[in-house]
Amino acid sequence: MKTSLFCILLVISFSNLLGQESVQDSVTYLDEVILVDPVKNKAAKGITASNVIKGKIFQNQSPIDFAATINQIAGVHMFSGALNTNRITIRGVGARTPFGTDKIRLYYNDIPVTNGTGFSTIEAFDLENLNAIEIIKGPKSAAYGTNLGGAMLLRTTEVETTGTTVSNNFTAGSYGLIKNNLSLSHADEKLNFNMHYGHMSTDGYRENNSFDRDGLLLNLSRIINSKSTVSLLVNYIDYTAQIPSSLSQTAFDEDPTQAAFTWNASQGFEANKYTLVGLSHTYKFNEKFRNTTGLFYSYLDHYEPRPFNILDEYTNGYGFRSNFSGNFDLNGQEATYNFGGEFYRDEYKWQTFENLYRDNNGNGSLEGDQISNNKEYRRQFNGFGVITLPLSSRLKAQAGLNINKTHYDFRDLFTIGAGNKNAKRNFDLLILPSLSMEYGLGGGSRIYANVSRGFSNPSLEETLTPDGLINPEIEQETGTNYELGTKLFFWPKTNLWLDITFYRMDIKNLLVAQRVGEDQFIGKNAGKTRHQGIELQLDYRFNLGNNTTLSPSVGYTVNDHSFKEFVDGDDDFSGNPLTGVPKHRLHFSSRLEHKKKFYWTATYQYVDDIPLTDANSLSSDAYGIFSSQMGYNTSVSEKLSLGINIGVNNIFDTTYARSVLINAVGFGGNAPRYFYPGNDRNYYGGVQLAYRL
Known part of the structure; x- marks a missing residue:
């Protein structure tokens, strides 16, 4: 592991003007410092464990750096090749997805925003608009889809102080960065209103x-x-985002700032217009029973010129989610339950065209003749139920059940006659149970265990044969998760919070996306994987006196993931470490705060080497990155608050690959392109104003 001295910066910053929700009322002194929810959380509706990033933890990183924010959590790794090229893996699940985030269910204010094949796009949301990110690792939460990777819940900021406030956050930085977020918020006894415009x-x-x-x-x-x-x-x-794409080892070593040659020549980019609308109603039948039902609609218009073709696509999605929740007395203690369902249907239409950039006099991509025209209808239903029963004053049991039904309907609108490729795929009904036990140790500490079943749907590419037909043999991935953890809370003597988790998950019908062309992947079920590891999250708070605190936090992950059975053609990769997953990951951060005005944060992120091929013949280099930020906030008047901040990322100018592409294939005699270079040393600073009307 590389080690270096921290670099100290003196700057000024602004804390959250509207205040943040406490993680739990009984532990507000650790509010905005800890990364884990002490006892219960919104997602679990009971005792299922999750991790929460919220409050001033967001200040540890640049306001555009989603990956650095999420990577503070043990067991979670977000690869970020660019602002528009991200892949989130949880406990190694999703590491084999070539591009984007798969096998993890994403919710935005409880609205499912994962598409019909299980693909999520986190870059469609602004980090500055979020109040909390809650992460459920593994399939243990029946209420949120039981995907093998788990679920991620994005929650927007709510106004917690009565009155009207106008605020503006402005950030500038290296590479010509300009970011501005203007917001208007209002709260009274009846209305809670928050509007943001960001550029x-x-x-x-x-x-x-x-x-x-x-x-x-x-x-x-x-x-x-x-x-x-x-x-x-x-x-x-x-x-609109230009795409530099990945680099070969030689190009990465020579100049990591260069784009892939063909992507640079074609001036490849993607343009996206994304709309999400959700309307929900909460009805309180009585003090012990309520329902929340929401309707939602989403629309994505995506246009992407690539060197090999131009992709023009749109997705229309709609659905509903209804959740009934309540509680009842059982032997003098409270038992809780919730049940409901969610339905999602989308229509995905995509066309490809020739890219004539070579004939465009160096002006980049030029649309030519149409190559394909396809449409797919996807629908998915999740039904769920969870009940939590107190078995004694300290022991609780939670049982959950999720049922899933998925259907694909593929239409070839380009080929007519005998060559038409229309096909349907109706997956079997999945019944996925979960059982958790929790024993309270007192003072908020607990031990818990979980056994749960989960699944992952194949992506669109994985459902097709090399000829573009629906593959009737492709199966959904399924797996069983075993988890044992303890959450220990040592306040008031030491202000220490410790979270240790041991887990193992066996997955069968492993989905493998095999690249057979520059823009063509096919899928197959190639065997079984075993995901096991240890996750440690530690948060501490030192009271240094004179209203000064120091709050260090450590997240450490040991991954022991391997192919249990994996035969690909004549190659037997059984026993090899899982491709695309580092064995060790470490995140360390420390926050020094004085009178809740001045703060200084320092962070260190270490990522071990990553196997890039199933044969483990090539790996990326391990790396460690230091970053820091400081700030100060003040009240100019009774109504006006002012702050400025400054920060630096990659202090020691380390050259590293922030994202990788596994099993890359070279075309046209070119070397395979595995690496997405990370940014060099870069700076940012901001000014924030808030005026309470």
């Missing part, structure tokens, strides 16, 4: 790497009467 632009670290985004978020909640509350969410994002 961001940057030239990027590499060639052909610019990013330009505008976004609008409206979050409104209205209390109708003592029983009814109506909420409205509108999120709109419009961004």
Whole structure:
């Protein structure tokens, strides 16, 4: 492991102007410092463990760095090749997905935003608009889809102080970064209103790497009467991002700022317009029973010129989610339950065209003749139920059940006659149980255990044969998760919170996406994997006196993931470490705060080497990255608050690959391109203003 001295910066910053929700009322002194929810959490509806990032933890990183924020959690790794090229893996699940995030269910204010094949796009959301990120690792939460990787719940900021506030956060930095977030919020006895407009632009670290985004978020909640509350969410994002793509080992060593040659020549990019609308109603039948039902609609218009073709696609999705929750007395103690279901249906239409960039006099991509025209209808239903029963004053049991039904309907609109490829795939009904036990040790500490079943759907590419037909033999991945953990809380003597988890998950019908062309992948079920490891999360708070605190946090992951059975043609990879997963990951952060005004944070992220091929013949280099930020905030007047901040990432200018592509294949005699270079040393600073009307 590389080690270095920390570099100290003196700067000024602004803390959260509207305040943050406490993780739990009984432990507010650790509010905005700890990364884990002490006893219960919103997602679990009982005792299932999750991890939460919230409050000032967001300040540890740049406001554009989703990956560094999420990578603070043990067991979770977000690869980020660019602002628009991200892949999130949890406990190694999703590591084999070539591009993007798969096998993890993503929710935005409890609205499912994962598409019909299980693909999620986290870059469609602005980090500055979030109040919390909750991560459920593994399939143990029946209420949120039981995907093998788990679920990620993004929650927007809510106004917690009565009155009206206008605030503006402005950030500038290296690579021509400009980011501005303007918000208007209001809260009274009946209405909670929050609206954000955000703009961001940057030239990027590499060639052909610019990013330009505008976004609008409206979050409104209205209390109708003592029983009814109506909420409205509108999120709109419009961004255009150039694509530098990955580099070969030689190109990466020579100059990591260069783009892949063909992507630079074609000036490849993607343009996205994304809209999400959700309307929900909460009805309180009585003190012990309520329901929340929401309707949602999403639309994505995506246009992407690539060297090998031009992709033009759109996705229309809609559905509902309904959740009933309540509690009842059992032997003088409270038992809780929730049940409901969610339905999602989308229509995905995509066309490809020739890219005539070679004939465009160096002006980049030029649309030529149409190559394909396809449409796919996807629908999925999840039904769930969870009940938590107190077996004694310290012992609780939680049983959960999720049922899933998935259907694909593929239409070839380009080929007519005998060559038509229309096909349907109706997957079997999956019944996925979960059982958890928790024993309270007192003072918020506990020991828990879980056994649960989960699944992952094949992606669109994985459902097709090399001829573009639906593959009737492809199966859903399924697995069983075993987990044992302890959450120890040592306050008031030491202000220490310790979370240790041991887990093992066996997955069968492993889905393998095999690249057979520059824009063609096929899938097959190639065997079994075993995911096992240890996760440690530690948070501590030192009271240094004079209203000064020091709060270090450590997240450490040991991954022992391997192919249990994996035969690919004539190659037997059984026993090899799982491709695309580092064995060790370490995140360390420390926050020094004085009188809740001045703060200084320092972070270190270590990632072990990563196997890049199933044969383990090539690996990326391990790396360690230091970053830091400081700040100060002050009240200019009774109504006006002001702050500035400054930070630096990759202090020691380490050259590293922030994302990798596994089992890369070279075409046209070119070397395989495995590496997405990380940014060099870069700086950012911001000014924040808030005025309470």
